[in-house]
Amino acid sequence: MNISVIGAGAFGTALAISLGREAAVTLWGRDIGDMAERRENTRHLPNCPFPPKLAITDNISNAAAAPILLLAVPMQKLRDVLNTHAGLFVGKHLVACCKGIELSSGIGPVSVIRAVIPDADAAILTGPSFAADIARGLPTALTLACANDSVCAKLQQSLTTANLRLYRTGDTTGAELGGALKNVIAIACGAAMGAGLGESARAALMTRGYAEMQRLAAHLGAHPATLSGLSGFGDLTLTCTSTQSRNYRLGLSLGAGTQFDPATTVEGAATAKAVHQLAAKAGLDLPITSAVSDLIDNRLDVQRAMESLLNRPLKEE
Ligand SMILES: NC(=O)C1=CN([C@@H]2O[C@H](COP(=O)(O)OP(=O)(O)OC[C@H]3O[C@@H](n4cnc5c(N)ncnc54)[C@H](OP(=O)(O)O)[C@@H]3O)[C@@H](O)[C@H]2O)C=CC1
């Protein structure tokens, strides 16, 4: 089946490169600069040349003619993109390729797609993978979630490539939450490492952060197995331990008190606030997420955040 990628950032470009090594694929960007001539996205994914079957366009009507559209824009921009091009997206297979919870509504990308374009099959592609790894042809495994099992199986076939192995699930809520929440915990881990609190502290934050992910996911009706798979445990592990991650790097800067480029896409920042609000409404205790939300808004520093986590009442694991 014909595939287009909507959004020519690092991840959209990487997916288009991997898919374009095997079949015709179109990559749409609102500002493609000289990408078509150079056959490379020097701004978002340098040193990853485009395969011959990858076509570049800034004409959304051309790109949206494909039946499968991968939506690779940041979470907080997804609704805008869907609203702007709604007429072109009706009846399509729309696969969200973003990770986060929308701050204005408290819902994830599949729910946003369903809300804006009810007459489309909404899916999500998520899990542990850095754009540069995918583009370089390194092996990666991701979760593909769609409520309609036969559509999910078709998408799984169409989107699998030589270096991209997809596992499918019907649990879109679990897949959304795994990808969204791991970014928040990665900021916490980066902050601890940046402040010199050590690898033991990071392991504690990863483990107790994972407990928070499971608590919220269970409350929202996700399947626990989804959270222990690629989109949850898998992506948490990658993002909390690699300086390739922008969320982890933001945490490192917060911990070390250094500057961070505000133009960088860091999904965990808005998601921490969105989840903090969700948890407050639901009466759920998510102390690491709350601490990250306070850190981002400068209501807390890393040292005090760690002290308050260590001084919480003792409990069973
Ligand atoms: N990078 C990675 O390794 C991975 C990223 N992801 C996820 O992919 C999503 C996108 O991240 P990533 O590609 O890295 O981010 P980038 O910052 O590299 O790119 C974001 C892209 O979105 C485009 N964009 C933003 N707003 C709009 C809009 N309103 N209309 C059209 N295009 C828009 C930008 O366009 P412009 O260039 O014109 O500004 C840019 O091309 C995130 O949710 C991220 O979590 C998932 C797995 C891996």
Ligand SMILES: O=C(CO)COP(=O)(O)O
């Ligand atoms: O989601 C990712 C890895 O799976 C990319 O992480 P960052 O957005 O933190 O760079």
